[in-house]
Amino acid sequence: MRGFILYLLVGMFSVLMQTSVFPLFLSPGFRPNLLLGLIIYLGLSENMLRAVLLTLLLGGLQDSFSGTSLGLYVFVYQVILLLVRLLSEHLNVESVPLLMVLIAGGTLLQNLLIAICLAIFANAGQVVQILLPALPQQLLANLLASAVMLSIVLRLQPMFGNRAGLAGLIYQSKRHGA
Numbered sequence: 001m002r003g004f005i006l007y008l009l010v011g012m013f014s015v016l017m018q019t020s021v022f023p024l025f026l027s028p029g030f031r032p033n034l035l036l037g038l039i040i041y042l043g044l045s046e047n048m049l050r051a052v053l054l055t056l057l058l059g060g061l062q063d064s065f066s067g068t069s070l071g072l073y074v075f076v077y078q079v080i081l082l083l084v085r086l087l088s089e090h091l092n093v094e095s096v097p098l099l100m101v102l103i104a105g106g107t108l109l110q111n112l113l114i115a116i117c118l119a120i121f122a123n124a125g126q127v128v129q130i131l132l133p134a135l136p137q138q139l140l141a142n143l144l145a146s147a148v149m150l151s152i153v154l155r156l157q158p159m160f161g162n163r164a165g166l167a168g169l170i171y172q173s174k175r176h177g178a
Contacts, residue, residue: 004050011038011058019065029137032145035062036110039077040102043084044093055081069121076113080106096150103146107139 014034022031035058042051059074066073084102091098111131118127 003046004054007038007042007046007050007054008057011035011054012061014038015058015061015065018062026141027137029134030141031138032141033107033110033138034145034149035073035077036080036106036142037103037146037149039081040084040099040106043081044088044099044102048085051081051085052078069118072114072117075117076110079113080109083109099150100143100146103142104139107142108135111135111138 018031018034039055039058042054046054055077056074059077062073062077063070084106087102115127115131
């Protein structure tokens with residue numbers, strides 16, 4: 001239960017940063033999506049029920065703050081979570097480069113799903129023309145933010161001890177290796 005609340009607090013802090021702090025200092029193209037990294041991390045390291053519940057709550061929180069179509073981010077984050085979960089069955093989830101590749105793929109998939117959903121359901125007009133030019137900056141911002149967050153976690157990890165199965169963190173769990 002403590003882990004659930006901790007993830008929820010980190011997600012709420014991420015939404016607060018994305019909606020209140022980043023717009024003051026960063027241009028729209030260079031605002032990282034911290035929730036995307038958290039959702040991918042949940043898909044790699046948490047059990048399915050906890051990850052789905054947290055994704056529903058955090059997606060709803062993002063929807064309520066973003067002012068777009070209600071349920072858009074809930075759907076997009078659930079799809080990303082399920083795809084990451086499917087991939088995690090076949091890949092070494094303790095690999096830092098894999099985590100960065102998943103962040104990049106998640107950014108591309110998120111923009112694609114948002115464009116498709118808004119074009120089909122919200123009658124938003126030329127959504128692709130708005131999202132496509134900002135994609136390289138969004139990709140770079142997400143990768144940089146994820147690298148910074150991962151380095152912070154790696155520096156804090158010795159204070160809290162190693163935990164088996166933490167995505168992107170070096171620890172040989174019982175599931176990996178022979």
